[in-house]
Amino acid sequence: MEKILLSIKNLHKEFNQNTILNSIDLDVRQGEVIVIIGPSGCGKSTFLRCLNGLEVIQGGEIKLNGKPIQKDAKNISSMRQKIGMVFQSYDLFPHKTILENIILAPIKVQKRNREEVESEAMQLLERVGLANRKNDFPRQLSGGQKQRIAIVRALIMHPKVLLLDEITAALDPEMVHEVLKVVLDLAKSGITMLIVTHEMAFAKAIADRVLFLEHGEIAEESHNPKAFFERPETERARHFLKSFEF
Ligand SMILES: Nc1ncnc2c1ncn2[C@@H]1O[C@H](COP(=O)(O)OP(=O)(O)OP(=O)(O)O)[C@@H](O)[C@H]1O
Ligand SMILES: [Mg+2]
Structure with missing residues (x-):
């Protein structure tokens, strides 16, 4: 078994004294792909934001490789990378080219060498099929292409974990596929990911594990996504999945 990369214990999150996430326990192993689904407002985005130290939490702990992630901690910017x-x-950034958008953070934040970063950027652009667009500006790209650039921009920082929050939700249907293909490719290459999506066929295909969140709690968890999507155990998950055709 792979080692535990991200460990979440008894996570509790409130907004204005309202409980948003309650008693969330989750260990994410290296290379694991976890898909999180659930009704609007159940706390999916808030959960991902907590994992990235963008939200103060009111209880529990989140650790990456044994090191706590806390919004107000001194090391949060290095943890966030x-x-x-x-x-x-x-x-x-609308006034920067695609290549400039990608290399900005590794050079400025990680103080890496421009040549090395540019060469990696080009490799990643190849991988998502957009190497020929490096000198274009964002407005010249379609939504699906821009979203693939956003993925490259995250990857070039060499993250240990990738969090994807409904990355195809704003795209026209014909562009969804090209973005999901990139994500499937990342999963195969062994990147650890937590993915929030409403694309159920995609979720079924990519997940090692599915979490069904409701009212800020894990209402059902399955290590067998095929079985989960065909026959969820809880009535609540069954009811939720009924509203999707896939
Ligand atoms: N900054 C905030 N201040 C106060 N309440 C918030 C804030 N952000 C989110 N909430 C509330 O927290 C709850 C969970 O929101 P969240 O955005 O995490 O849901 P979600 O599962 O991602 O929904 P969706 O599927 O619509 O994206 C909602 O009730 C929302 O209104
Ligand atoms: Mg959301």
């Missing part, structure tokens, strides 16, 4: 995050909106 180990956890890549891609959101629904890609937030590329």
Whole structure:
């Protein structure tokens, strides 16, 4: 068995005294792909934001390789570099080229050598099929292409874990596929990921483990995604999955 990379114990999160996440326990192993599904407002995004130290938590602990992740800790910026995050909106800098968007953080934040970073950027661009767009500006790319750039921008930081929050939710259907293909490729290459998605067929195909979140709690967890999507054990998960066709 692979080692535990990310360990979450009894996580409790509140917003204005309202409980948003309650008693969340999760150990994520190296190379594992965990898909998180659940109704709108159940706390999926908040959970990922906690893992990245973007939210103060009111109880429990989150550790990456044994080191705590805490929003107000001195080391949070170096911890955050180990956890890549891609959101629904890609937030590329509009006045910088694709290549400049990708190499900015590794050079400025990680103080890496420009040549080395550029060469890695080109390899990653190849991998997502966009090497020929390096001198374009974000506005010249489609949503799906921009989202693939956002993935490259996260990968070039060499994160230990990648958190993906509904990265295809804002895309036209024909662009969803090209982005999901990149994510499937990452999963095969052994990157540890936590993925929030409403694409159930994709979830079924990529997950090593599925978490069904409801009202801020893990209502069902399965190490057998095929079985889960065909026959969830809880009535609540069954009801939730009914609203999707896949
Ligand atoms: N900054 C905030 N301040 C107060 N409440 C918040 C804040 N962010 C989220 N919430 C609340 O926390 C709950 C969980 O929100 P979250 O965005 O994590 O849900 P979600 O599962 O990602 O939903 P969706 O599927 O719609 O993206 C919601 O009730 C939301 O209103
Ligand atoms: Mg969300």
